[in-house]
Amino acid sequence: MVFDEMVVAVNIMDEIRVETSRMEKSISAVPGLAVILFGDSKSSKAYEVPGLMVGIKTLVVRLAEDSSEEEVLKYVSNFNDDPCVHGILVQSPLPSHMDDKNILNAVSVEKDVDGFHPLNIGLLAMRGREPFCVPRIPKGCIELLHRYNFEIKGKRAVVIGRSNIFGVPAALLLQREDATVTIIHSRTKNPEEITRQADIIISAVGQPNMVRGTWIKPGAVVINVGTSVVKDPSAPYGFRMVGDICYEEVFKVASAITPVSGGASLLMAKAMLLSNTLTSAKRIHNFM
Amino acid sequence: MVFDEMVVAVNIMDEIRVETSRMEKSISAVPGLAVILFGDSKSSKAYEVPGLMVGIKTLVVRLAEDSSEEEVLKYVSNFNDDPCVHGILVQSPLPSHMDDKNILNAVSVEKDVDGFHPLNIGLLAMRGREPFCVPRIPKGCIELLHRYNFEIKGKRAVVIGRSNIFGVPAALLLQREDATVTIIHSRTKNPEEITRQADIIISAVGQPNMVRGTWIKPGAVVINVGTSVVKDPSAPYGFRMVGDICYEEVFKVASAITPVSGGASLLMAKAMLLSNTLTSAKRIHNFM
Structure with missing residues (x-):
């Protein structure tokens, strides 16, 4: 038997759409995902289109390859405080002059839809504990x-x-x-x-x-x-x-x-990113 | 061959004593360990004596078995802020009416000499990262x-x-x-x-x-x-x-x-606790 990841990804995205629509109807809020990209290598459509398909508002910020760490941290900090953003994704690997520890640690652990924050990894490792997000x-x-x-x-x-x-x-x-x-x-x-x-x-x-x-x-x-x-x-x-x-x-x-x-x-990874964003939005809005 | 944990523990404690003495001579500071115990089941001497032997100042607080979580959290918070305290140990298992998640999360990750904070576990799990303390x-x-x-x-x-x-x-x-x-x-x-x-x-x-x-x-x-x-x-x-x-x-x-x-x-576990306290004090005082 050969796994069909495409079918699974599409099913997951259908389920997300149902949930975002239920969320919008009930509490007039939609999940928001902020993505920080560097340079021109990645298309912002690769994030915006899947988000649009499932009712997740995606905001893509594109910074120059030679941006300073401070600039990135400023964006991260703004997204941490923005109540419309429930998930923050920073393109990885980062440009080589940046320290990924500093950037990863700066993302609010509740909005860490990558699940790479050490606190999320620790909660994942511990029995009886639940990480906010899973990679x-x-x-x-x-x-x-x-x-x-x-x-x-x-x-x-x-x-x-x-x-x-x-x-x-x-x-x-x-x-x-x-x-x-x-x-x-x-x-x-x-x-x-x-x-x-x-x-x-x-x-x-x-x-x-x-x-x-x-x-x-x-x-x-x-x-x-x-x-x-x-x-x-x-x-x-x-x-x-x-x-x-x-x-x-x-x-x-x-x-x-x-x-x-x-x-x-890739579509499967995208579906899980959107699923993490939905989970995060539901938790932040206390919407079951 | 049978391991002799007693000899290893004594050697480790000797090495700690050398370091605490070097630290005291160089920067006039000694490592401090705060221990919170509940009820009468454990002897405070079990912590104070090994500490004394290796030059680590040990402060034992004994709370009633039926203390409130708030009381414990108040002590934890004071120890977090106390510059003479470099390690905080809360007796485990806790009295059953307390939530160990709340207590463990409250201990400053830098003073978590038990190494049980999820952030320390996460850092332990990640390559290229270093936990503040290891269990x-x-x-x-x-x-x-x-x-x-x-x-x-x-x-x-x-x-x-x-x-x-x-x-x-x-x-x-x-x-x-x-x-x-x-x-x-x-x-x-x-x-x-x-x-x-x-x-x-x-x-x-x-x-x-x-x-x-x-x-x-x-x-x-x-x-x-x-x-x-x-x-x-x-x-x-x-x-x-x-x-x-x-x-x-x-x-x-x-x-x-x-x-x-x-x-x-038990002596080995005690030696590692004191070793964690020393490591923590050296890091906090930036003493190499």
Whole structure:
């Protein structure tokens, strides 16, 4: 079985639209998302259009690549205070002259729709505590498992990669769902011995085709997050996207696998961002 | 080999004394620890004496078991503001009518020598970030491994138990040291299959003799944290302390093991508390 992230993302966005409309009718408020972008690399439409589709007001601020940290912090501070803004997203990675710690710490923990604030990560790690927001890409992976009715509780799960933005929160989320979780990283010896025991494998390292068919227990569920662009003279533009998971091999062994399709994964990440913004708006307005 | 926690704890306390004395000579300041206890169950001497031994000024406040949360919060707030206090410890578990979230969140994250504040847990979980303090019992376990020169990097480590105060921070610490970590918990199926692969096993669940000799890979390093009191008519007082680790069996298989000795472990925990207080005082006074 191949996961269809596109369908799941569209379903989630439909559900968000229903909620934002209910919210607007009941309390005359709509969720607001503020996005800070740098330079010209990213299109603001990529945020505005999905927001528009689901009834979330999106405000995109575009700063020059060489803006000062102070300028960014001023925008963050204004958005923190703005009652119409319920979620704040700062483009990541930041321009290299900025310290991402300073920027991430400045975003109000209640509006941290990226879920990268250390307080949110700490609350995610602790039993009996609830983070304000959960990082959206790991959250999307769990959502995918839920919507396809794959049980997580009691399963052996392996997360490949231990980044702050994916691996660590993904492991913490799986643990909250009562999986037995192991994080594999660059210092792990014989990672294939560990993946072969896993019922659920999620990889986010950016190593093309690292996870081979022989690494997988028959019937495991495999989610690819890390993608790389590799040269391929036979491909239309001379390159193609390759995942950490060797799709051709793993497809034959796994019971379920995500395709390597940048677009659908991006839409899923966008859907989770909008979902986090909605959750944040509902909490701030105390709207159930 | 049997770990001697008593010797390690004494060494650590000696090192703390050297540092507090250097600090006093250089900047005329000594580290200060404030402890809030409830009822009569715990002796204030248990905190004051070790503090005195290493040159840390310990202030113990004893509140009635039925004190209000507001009273506790008032003391916490005063200690937060007191420049002579660098570490604040609130007895745990709290009296049952208090909400530990409110109390833990109130302790200044810089003076949180228990390391239980969610921000400290989050910083512990994140690569490239540093918590102000690390929970002392897990920190003591890592210190034990270091002082006996057991390498952690690249090893398979298993933590049994996923409590906020031990299992989660222990796993995060092992991961920071580049181990490949799995947390085992009540929902884990066939935990012995996982422990048998581990080079390092740390258990903190309070299940007497749960981890048997057959659970252990020959040569593994085993640290017991969870202890239970069980009836034993043949023992002097009719009961004895038993660890999660079945000492008699595991001793024969492991290359190193901690004895089940409440006293030495408590002294180790105390040494780490004082070490956290020293670290906190040095940071607050900017003393290197």
